[in-house]
Amino acid sequence: MTLATDTLPDRAEIKIVFSGPMGAGKTTAIRALSDIETLSTEVDNNDRLAFDKEHTTVALDYGQLKLDDGTVIRLYGTPGQARFEFMWSIVGQGALGVVLLLDASQPDALAQMDTYLGVFDAALKSGAMVIGLGRSEQPGALKIHPFRQRLSQSRAPIPLFCVDVRRREEVLILISALMCQLEVIDQQVASS
Ligand SMILES: Nc1nc2c(ncn2[C@@H]2O[C@H](COP(=O)(O)OP(=O)(O)OP(=O)(O)O)[C@@H](O)[C@H]2O)c(=O)[nH]1
Numbered sequence: 437m438t439l440a441t442d443t444l445p446d447r448a449e450i451k452i453v454f455s456g457p458m459g460a461g462k463t464t465a466i467r468a469l470s471d472i473e474t475l476s477t478e479v480d481n482n483d484r485l486a487f488d489k490e491h492t493t494v495a496l497d498y499g500q501l502k503l504d505d506g507t508v509i510r511l512y513g514t515p516g517q518a519r520f521e522f523m524w525s526i527v528g529q530g531a532l533g534v535v536l537l538l539d540a541s542q543p544d545a546l547a548q549m550d551t552y553l554g555v556f557d558a559a560l561k562s563g564a565m566v567i568g569l570g571r572s573e574q575p576g577a578l579k580i581h582p583f584r585q586r587l588s589q590s591r592a593p594i595p596l597f598c599v600d601v602r603r604r605e606e607v608l609i610l611i612s613a614l615m616c617q618l619e620v621i622d623q624q625v626a627s628s
């Protein structure tokens with residue numbers, strides 16, 4: 437994925453991409469956050485084995501969030517199904533940061549994280565990323581520790597939070613953390 441290279445302060449609008457595996461809650465998170473009616477491209481989910489839910493995204497989600505300082509955050513969501521992998525970088529093109537959502541109740545959630553860290557390698561390296569770990573309270577869910585351990589090997593610190601994407605205030609914490617990350621990057625660029 438190519439990240440936008442402009443610096444933060446002059447921007448009235450920024451693009452953020454929500455990504456992660458099927459059912460992690462990208463569409464739900466964007467709906468929870470958006471000030472406007474979201475654009476969704478959902479169809480009936482014919483792959484209930486991969487994830488048992490009614491609908492799945494086939495192209496992208498789109499919503500908008502206006503911050504108190506007037507900055508408009510354009511929220512883009514990728515499809516989660518592996519057959520739409522080619523869309524992940526397309527939807528992420530030009531994004532300033534990445535919100536990676538994972539589902540701790542899926543046994544392969546750590547491997548999923550690795551996959552997405554690879555796709556969004558530029559964001560991982562610069563620190564323009566935050567991770568939300570969902571369903572961590574469910575019986576049998578993976579603990580947060582191995583995710584933190586894996587992230588401790590990355591070059592830039594990447595914040596990781598347990599989150600219920602159905603709760604707007606929890607998704608807002610992810611956005612706030614990402615904005616802090618972007619400001620730090622911006623200061624580093626300005627002082628280099
Ligand atoms: N019980 C429970 N349900 C959750 C939690 N987080 C998300 N969900 C539900 O999980 C589902 C997530 O679905 P989506 O938002 O469509 O997921 P998605 O990542 O957009 O999936 P794809 O578009 O198929 O890749 C929704 O029905 C949410 O209500 C949680 O913490 N607990």
Ligand SMILES: [Mg+2]
Binds near residue numbers: 492493497513
């Ligand atoms: Mg979706």
